[in-house]
Amino acid sequence: MTVRPPIQEHVPLAAMTTLGLGGPARCFAEAASDDAVRVLLAYGAQAGLPVHILGGGSNTVFADAGYPGLVVRLTSRGMDFSTAGHRVRVVAAAGESWDNLVAACVDRGYAGLECLSGIPGQVGASPIQNVGAYGQEVAEAIVEVRALERRSGRRVCFAAADCDFGYRQSRFRQQDAGRYVVTEVIFELQPDAAPAVRYPELRQQLERRGRLAAATAGGRAALAVVRDTVIAVRRAKSMVFDPGDPDSRSAGSFFVNPVLSDGEWQRLRATLAEPDAIPSYPVPGGRKVPAAWLIEQAGFARGWRRGGVGISPQHALALVNYHGTTTELLDLAAAIQTAVWQRFGVHLQREPVVVNADEACHPRPS
Ligand SMILES: Cc1cc2nc3c(=O)[nH]c(=O)nc-3n(C[C@H](O)[C@H](O)[C@H](O)COP(=O)(O)OP(=O)(O)OC[C@H]3O[C@@H](n4cnc5c(N)ncnc54)[C@H](O)[C@@H]3O)c2cc1C
Structure with missing residues (x-):
């Protein structure tokens, strides 16, 4: 029988993510084997705790309030x-x-x-x-x-x-x-x-x-x-995570490049004074438009900062934590989404996984 890995309480999560954001986990454990994962999942179910699986934390945004359940970080190697x-x-x-x-x-x-x-x-x-x-x-x-x-x-x-x-x-x-x-x-x-x-x-x-x-x-x-x-x-481009590079304190690209149907692509072109100025690439199912281009054209330049967060000076798609909070970061993301929606009628989808933050604060434009 597998011994349950030790469970710690009130463990800070920020340092376990590349963004360096988020409050504590109510419970935290590491799992180095399949059996350890199983035992921890069973423990979570028994204790009535939601369980979040964490890898390297490079695509994860934890809420300022932290996580009210058990975070299981995988440590299996080989x-x-x-x-x-x-x-x-x-x-x-x-x-x-x-x-x-x-x-x-x-x-x-x-x-x-x-x-x-x-x-x-x-x-x-x-x-x-x-x-x-x-x-x-x-x-x-x-x-x-x-x-x-x-x-x-x-x-x-x-x-x-x-x-x-x-x-x-x-x-x-x-x-x-x-x-x-x-x-x-x-x-x-x-x-x-x-x-x-x-x-x-x-x-x-x-x-x-x-x-x-x-x-x-x-x-x-x-x-x-x-x-x-x-x-x-x-x-x-600060797209290698390096603790010595403050601009790499991100989750990589914060938005995925939108893939537009033919109709959406034609509607987008119709909003532009110079429709041929917008870069795009044909992909299965439509045309891919660089989200970075939309963001910059919607008025958010590289290097732009608000509070403790900002847009990377090297890459318009990367939102960076300069000693800010998750709330600030998600507010900035929502402001960018709203501006791109208002200017181009295109919804930018977030790429990182947002854990335990209130989705209702950051509505999708209707
Ligand atoms: C500087 C930087 C550059 C980046 N560049 C790129 C890039 O070029 N291309 C790209 O695609 N991505 C990029 N990313 C994003 C990120 O690195 C990838 O998405 C990566 O695969 C996330 O791995 P992770 O272990 O850190 O996942 P985490 O952030 O720990 O987890 C992400 C999601 O996956 C789930 N998850 C993790 N492990 C498991 C598992 N074993 N089983 C089930 N669910 C699991 C988590 O629950 C969460 O929902 C970049 C990120 C940074 C910070």
Whole structure:
């Protein structure tokens, strides 16, 4: 029988998130195994406490009031590599650091995750919003997600095709939000294949550094060039979490780029004096419009601050905590949403998960 991990009371949560915001958890525990997760879920149910699963806290906004239940932080570790035909299979524990996994794959010369270098957080959270960057999404490499159903403690496996992956979406964030705890993710990677250099900005940055030929040659060295370049570009935008960089005290992008239907896209263009000035990209289901462009055009410049929070000087999509509060941050987010709605008729959807903060304070414009 598994011994229940120790449960602490009134534990500050802010330091467990990259934003550094939020009050205390009424109860807090760490789970290093599936059985520990099960035991803690059962304890929460028995004690009548809601349970929140925390990974690396890089996409989480805790309320100033904290969390009135049990926060369970996953601490399972491990990556197991094996060959599967011409491909390599890696089974990674949910609590493993995401970037450690990417680094290990690049070091071994396995292609498939290299553009996702420098993203904070844990492996277990990667399928939740299908993390993506620089032209790659984790869904391209995932073959299976293993999880525990929270209510029954039953082990379940989802083939990638059953995860309903989309742009910053999956079943774990939509119809099954809060239903499962991801315990392991299985990836398939390509040994000695060329890195994915598809994204125009990545290609330009490689060219500017004189490293495009090295990056597209293939093999371990090329993967390392792409990884180093992605991290350098991210760092310049404060998109690598670094306690020494106050502008990186964020949750990364605070809003997802809206995907507009044909009708919405035409209506948006009709509001503009220069309709061709707006950048956009065709994607399945419509046109993706950069939220950063909408935000800046709606009057919120990079570097703009209000109280203890602001917009990153490097990136209009990142809201930064400069010793403020969650209330200030969510008020700023709501002000941006309202301005973009009033100016363009487009609703910006938040990307991070807001835990225990009053949704009614931050209404969706109707
Ligand atoms: C500087 C910075 C840059 C970023 N850049 C990017 C980027 O380029 N692309 C991108 O996609 N994201 C980016 N992000 C967002 C974030 O890093 C990712 O969403 C990441 O996957 C979150 O992982 P986490 O472990 O920190 O999740 P957390 O913040 O701990 O949790 C996020 C959500 O997932 C749930 N969750 C976590 N682990 C599990 C689990 N094992 N089982 C079930 N539910 C779970 C939580 O309950 C919560 O709902 C960035 C964030 C920061 C701070």
